[in-house]
Amino acid sequence: MAYIAVTALSHVGLVRDHNEDSLVVGPWTLCGTTTRSPQTLLFPLGRPLVVAVADGLGGQPAGEVASELVVRELALLGPSLDGALAIEDALDRCNRAVHSATEGRPDLTAMGTTVAGTLVMADSLLSFNVGDSKVYQAAADGLRQVSVDDSPPPEPGHRTTSVVTQTLGGSRAQHVLTPHVRTLPLAPGDRYLVCSDGLTDPVPDEAIEDLLRVHDDGKAAFELWKAAIEAGGPDNITLALVRIGG
Template sequence: MEHVTVTALSHPGLLRENNEDSLVAGPWTLTGTVTGNPQTLVFPLGSPLVVAVADGIGGQPAGEVASALVARILALHGPALDGEDAVRDVLDLCNREVYAAAARDPARATMGTTVAGVVLLAGTALVFNVGDSRVLGWRDGGLELLSVDDNPPPLPGRRTVSLLTQSLGGSREPGGIAPHLTAVPLEPGFRCLVCTDGLTDPVPGDVIEEVLREHDHGRAAYELWRAAVEAGGPDNITLALVSTGEE
């Protein structure tokens, strides 16, 4: 029987007091907490399975509330995400619910979050994102960026500045979103990394590649976390390693 293994962890990093990241894997959510060790879950491959991370927007209020809300909505609606339209609809729902929650509490005005993840279906993986959290695929011994960063391109001669061009919530006036969505074949041995920018900003791609080439599951998750911490741990670090296999 084919199955999906998800190994995940979430950590505030070394400089942030709070963890504003959240994570969902099937019905399981992890919000505003610290996992001292990677957590591994195994699911049968059949009905839709969603694995995603949400990263509350730093410098704006209640990022942990926005990311947790999105994780709970994805967990609730995950079994019904049977195609691209369903994924777009649930992301639109997430966006509207973040704005609605912000409107109910003035202290939460402009709260928002990114989201990135994958929905595993029979034969297909639907990759989605809004913002700059990422989904990286592993193919032929190398990494492939499957998501699309919502950051403006750097101006010539200027340093790249991390500014979001879209997010779930995040503004005073409600606005729509245009989620990025890509369908990739769910081939035997499929493997991907879903993560917030607390991993990909400080850790170079070649280091991530080396870790995934040498390790799998819990050891790989731990080594990725360690690489982010050794690079200064400037942001919350949340990641999920997803792979398929047979029992």
């Protein structure tokens, strides 16, 4: 029987005083908490399954509130999603939910979050993102990013940038979203990595590719977290490995 295995963890890192990342895997959400041990969940292939990471904006209030709103909304909408247009509508609904939550709440003004994830269906996988959280495909021929960063190119001499040009919420006025959605064929044995920039900023893609190539899901998730920690753990670290098995 074909199945989907999702191995995930979320950790505060070594610098932040709280975790503003949130995670959704089907009906299961993990919001603002820390776990060092990867957890694996199994689902039958066929029903739509959303796996997504939302990274609350640092430097603005209540990033953890915004990210939790988004993953809980996706958990509710996930079973009804059936393609790219449905994902775009769902992300628009998430954006409106974040803005609506700030009404009459000065402490939540301009809160926002990124989001990146996959929608696994019976015969295809859709990646989606708003912001700079990422989705990678780890196939036999190597690692490739399938999400599109909403950020300008890094300055010369820098590998990353902290500037994000599109988010859910993140401003006083509601704005029109242009989410990035991509449809990919299902390939049994391929893995997809969904993660916040707390992993990808300190850990280069080459190191991520090496760890995914030599380790199975649980060990790979742990070693990715460990690599981010050994690089200073400057931000919250949340990741999910999605694998199609049979």
